Amino acid sequence: MKEKVVLAYSGGLDTSVIIPWLKENYDYDVIAVCINVGQDAELEGLEERALSMGVSKVYVENVKDEFMREYVFPMIQSGAIYESKYYLGTSIARAVIAKTLVNVALKEGAVAICHGCTGKGNDQIRFELGIAALAPHLKVIAPWRIWDISSREEEIEYLEKRGLPVPMKKEDSYSRDRNMWHISHEGLELEDPWNAPNYETLLKLGVSPEQAPDKATTITLTFNQGIPTHLNGEAMEPSALLEKLNELGGANGIGIEDIVENRVVGMKSRGVYETPGGTILYKAHEELEHLTLDRETYRYKQEIALEFADLIYNGKWFTPLREALQAFVTSTQQVVTGEVKLKLYKGNVIPQGSSSPFSLYSEALASFTTGDLYNHKDADGFIRLYGLPLRVRALKAAENHK
Incomplete structure (x- = not known):
């Protein structure tokens, strides 16, 4: 009985070539696994294509709700944005894909997992760190780091020599990665x-x-402990909520980011990311945090967001540090409940108001009227103590110049 390998299969040219290559070079039974994280239309006919290439079995795993609840929502709660622009759409999806590949490999008793990532990209790292964390005994096969094929033309020739169908792609197309959270464009x-x-x-x-x-389009989003639950008063499941926000945001030119980013492997790459619904959710969540979090917690959470973004981008979702930071984030979200009004207009997400039962804003305290909690005269002593280091420094400097 042959050993089994699980292949992360997309139906494109690269993974189509990998199927016969695996069978010829390793004599494995190849199990194709496609993970649906929102690229629905692209999956039409995929199972038939994989079987025509010679795989022994095909899995098409729909993990859209898991993707939203267990990966995207915690990311939103954290406020993670990579290099101030990138909402981590491809990065966060790789974590759930790696986990699903491992689940299928364990179920099938496979000895290896194979992916079609190149040796220059981030995804090879994200997949392999995820596999190492969840199933370290599994072998990883990365053909682009092994085989002699070096171009698209050689891949097509490889398939044609074996009489296998060639999945054609437009010569002038961008390199894209799509899921329900975003779409990236390169090339x-x-x-x-x-x-x-x-x-x-x-x-x-x-x-x-x-x-x-x-x-402009005006909307209201409702959050419960940092999780979006309602749009314009209507309760919606995560995938349906994001789909509607993508529609509204996209129509209003929202969520387009052009970035030259630093890849994990050290080089810079330029891409354009579309994240319309995600941009709206991040903005709404941030507005509610401004209303409900105290200054020290909010400031420290901003530092955590930077580290959280790096962990996601660098493929370190399944690590003790990410889990520990997530515990901190989850604690802060207990009060991030309420409603946020936003105006969507020509690429802008404009706050229109927010409310929360946990709001720390006091109209009586913030107004110019003197109240019981704050007397204007109290500021004298506060400013004198607060500025004491500056006063001492100036006095010492004056003494030294005598």
Whole structure:
């Protein structure tokens, strides 16, 4: 009986070539696993294509709700944004994909997991760190770091020589990664950072701000302990909520980021990311935190967000540090409950008001009227003590110049 390998299968050219390559070089039974994190339309006919390439079994795993609840929502709660622009759409999806690959491998008794990531990218690291954390006994096979194939043309020739179907892709297409949270675009004019993105042909989830309507869209989002639950008063499941926000955000030109980012492997890469619904959720969540978190907690949480973003980007979701930081974040979210009104207009998410039963804002205290909690005269002593180091430093400097 042959040993089994689980292949992370997308149906594209790379993973189609990997199937016969694995069978020829390792004599494995190949089990193709496609994980649906929101790329629904791209999965049509995928099972038939995989079987036609010679796999012994195909799994198409729908993990959209798990992806939202166990990965995206904790990320939103943390406030993690990589290098101030990237909402980590591809990065966070790799964690749930790695976990699902491991689950299938364990179920099937496979000895290895294979992926089609190149040796230059981040995804090889994210997949392999996830596998190492969850099933360290499994072997990892990365063909792009092993085989002699070096181009798309050689891949096509490889399939044609074996009489296997070639999944064709447009020559002029961008390199894209899509899930329910975002879509990324790389290649073509984006390879030169001086070139402006061609938004007319590039965008898939929405329009540019210039093409957005002249009339704003106002929405209300409801959160319960940092988790979005309602849109305009209507309770919605996570995937349905995000889908609607993607629609509204995309139509209003929201969530387009052009970034030159630092990859884990050390090089810089340029891409355009569309995250319309995610951008709205992050903004709404932040507004509610401003209302409900005290200054020290909010400040420290900002530091945590930077580390949290690095952990996700670097493929370290399944680590003790991420779990420990998540515990801190979850604790802060106990009071992040309430409603946020937002205006969506030509690429902007404009706050229109927020309310919470845990609000720390006191109108009586913040007004100019003197009340029982605050007397204007109290500021004299406070400022004298608060500025004491500056006063001492100035006095010492004056003495030294005598």
